[in-house]
Amino acid sequence: MNRKQIYVGMMSGTSLDGVDAVASYFGGAGDLEVIGRSSVDFPPQLRALLLKLASSDLVSFSDLSAAEELLTQSYAQCWKLLSQQYPNITPLALGCHGQTIEHRPNQGYTLQLLNPSLLSELTGCNVICDFRRRDLAAGGQGAPLAPAFHQSFMASDAEDRIIVNLGGIANITWLPAQLDQPSLGMDTGPANILLDGWCQLKQQQAFDNKGHWARGGQLITELLEHLLKDSYFTQGFPKSTGREKFNLNWLQDQLAEFSSSQLADEDIQATLTELTAVSLCQAINTLDTQGTAKLLVCGGGAKNRYLLERIATVSQRTTLTTDELGIPPQDVEALAFAWLAYRHQQGLSGNLPEVTGAKGERILGGYYPA
Numbered sequence: 491m492n493r494k495q496i497y498v499g500m501m502s503g504t505s506l507d508g509v510d511a512v513a514s515y516f517g518g519a520g521d522l523e524v525i526g527r528s529s530v531d532f533p534p535q536l537r538a539l540l541l542k543l544a545s546s547d548l549v550s551f552s553d554l555s556a557a558e559e560l561l562t563q564s565y566a567q568c569w570k571l572l573s574q575q576y577p578n579i580t581p582l583a584l585g586c587h588g589q590t591i592e593h594r595p596n597q598g599y600t601l602q603l604l605n606p607s608l609l610s611e612l613t614g615c616n617v618i619c620d621f622r623r624r625d626l627a628a629g630g631q632g633a634p635l636a637p638a639f640h641q642s643f644m645a646s647d648a649e650d651r652i653i654v655n656l657g658g659i660a661n662i663t664w665l666p667a668q669l670d671q672p673s674l675g676m677d678t679g680p681a682n683i684l685l686d687g688w689c690q691l692k693q694q695q696a697f698d699n700k701g702h703w704a705r706g707g708q709l710i711t712e713l714l715e716h717l718l719k720d721s722y723f724t725q726g727f728p729k730s731t732g733r734e735k736f737n738l739n740w741l742q743d744q745l746a747e748f749s750s751s752q753l754a755d756e757d758i759q760a761t762l763t764e765l766t767a768v769s770l771c772q773a774i775n776t777l778d779t780q781g782t783a784k785l786l787v788c789g790g791g792a793k794n795r796y797l798l799e800r801i802a803t804v805s806q807r808t809t810l811t812t813d814e815l816g817i818p819p820q821d822v823e824a825l826a827f828a829w830l831a832y833r834h835q836q837g838l839s840g841n842l843p844e845v846t847g848a849k850g851e852r853i854l855g856g857y858y859p860a
C-alpha cells in the first residue's frame with residue numbers, strides 16, 4: 491500500500507454527539523481501503539456550549555472561542571486515539587469538517603467552527619478544512635457535500651441506488667444506474683434532531699435506542715399532516731437545512747399550533763419518527779420517479795431499527811445499510827471528508843453543482859500545513 495495516499499477524515503455533525511475519524515487509502519477512481527477509525531464523545535461542557543451557540547442569535551466572543559478551542563482539542567484527541575491504534579499511519583492530511591454552528595445559505599453564510607492552526611500544532615499533521623464556503627461563494631448551498639463521494643464509490647451500473655444519510659438531518663443522493671446521468675441529492679429535513687431532542691426532554695436519554703420508545707407509541711395522523719405542512723418539505727432542490735430550522739423550538743411551536751390538549755409523549759415520538767420517514771420518502775419519490783431504486787442507509791440513524799422499518803414500509807423499496815457495500819454506516823461521512831481532502835490535494839473538485847446549485851465544480855477547502 492502506498493502510504494502517501496492515506497487521508498484521515500474527521501466529522502462532527504448536527505447531532506452534537508462527538509467526532510468520528512476514519513483513515514483511508516485512496517487510489518484512483520473508486521479505489522478505497524479503510525484502515526481504521528476512532529471516535530471521541532464531546533465533553534459535556536462543549537456540548538452545552540454548542541447547544542447554547544446554536545439556540546441564540548446573540549453569541550459572545552468568549553463562548554465562541556471557548557467552544558472552538560474545546561472542539562479542536564476533541565479533534566486532536568480523536569486523531570491521537572487513531573494514531574495510537576495504528577502507529578504506522580502517516581496521513582497526507584486530516585480532512586476536517588469542523589462543527590456547523592449556523593447554516594443559512596440563502597442568507598449567504600455557513601459557519602463551521604474549528605481552529606486549524608491549533609489542530610496542526612497539536613497533531614503535527616497537515617489540516618484541510620472549511621470545505622463548504624467555496625461552494626457557497628460560487629452560488630451553491632455549501633451542502634450536502636457527501637453526494638460527490640457517494641457518486642464516486644457507491645454507484646452501480648447494475649441498479650439505481652439512493653444513499654440515505656440519517657444524521658441529525660437526513661440527506662439523500664440519487665445514483666442512477668445510467669452512470670452518464672447526473673447524480674442528484676438534497677437535505678430532506680430532520681432525521682434524528684427532533685427524535686433526540688424529544689427523547690432527552692421527556693426520557694432524559696440522549697437518543698431513542700433502536701427506536702423502542704417510538705415503537706410503543708401510536709401515530710397521530712393529524713399531527714403528522716400538520717408537521718408536513720412546513721414549506722421546507724415541498725421546496726424543490728437545491729436545498730439544505732440544519733439545527734437553526736429544525737429544533738425543539740420548532741417542534742414546540744408546531745405542537746402549540748396543533749392542539750392545546752395533552753398528547754402522550756410516546757405518541758409524539760412515534761409521529762416524529764414517521765415525519766422523518768415520510769418527508770424522506772417524499773423527497774426520494776421526486777428523484778426516483780420509477781420507484782425502483784435500492785435504499786442504502788448510513789449515519790447513526792441506521793441503528794434505529796424502527797425508523798428503518800418505517801422507511802422500508804413507506805418507501806416500498808428494498809432498504810439496506812451501506813454495510814451491503816462493505817462500508818460501515820458510521821464511517822461514511824468521515825470517509826467523505828477524507829476523500830474531499832484527497833481531492834483538494836490532487837487539485838480536483840469536490841462539489842456536485844447539480845446537488846448544491848453552485849455555478850460550477852470547485853476545489854473545496856483551505857490548507858494548513860503541519
Ligand SMILES: Nc1ncnc2c1ncn2[C@@H]1O[C@H](COP(=O)(O)OP(=O)(O)OP(=O)(O)O)[C@@H](O)[C@H]1O
Pocket residue numbers: 501502503504505506507655656657658659660682685686697698699700701788789790791793794795823
Ligand atoms: N442505538 C441507536 N438507536 C437509535 N439511534 C441511534 C443509535 N445510535 C446512534 N443513534 C442516532 O444517531 C445519531 C448520531 O448520528 P450521526 O453521528 O450520523 O450524526 P451526525 O453526524 O451528528 O449528523 P449529520 O449527518 O446531520 O451531520 C444520534 O444522535 C442518535 O440519534
Ligand SMILES: CC(=O)N[C@H]1[C@@H]2OC[C@@H](O2)[C@@H](O)[C@@H]1O[C@H](C)C(=O)O
Pocket residue numbers: 503504590593600632633634635636637657658659660661677730731732823
Ligand atoms: C451545513 C451542514 O453541516 N450540513 C450537514 C448536516 O448533516 C447532514 C446534512 O445536514 C448535510 O447537509 C451536511 O452534512 C453532510 C456531511 C454533507 O455535507 O453531505
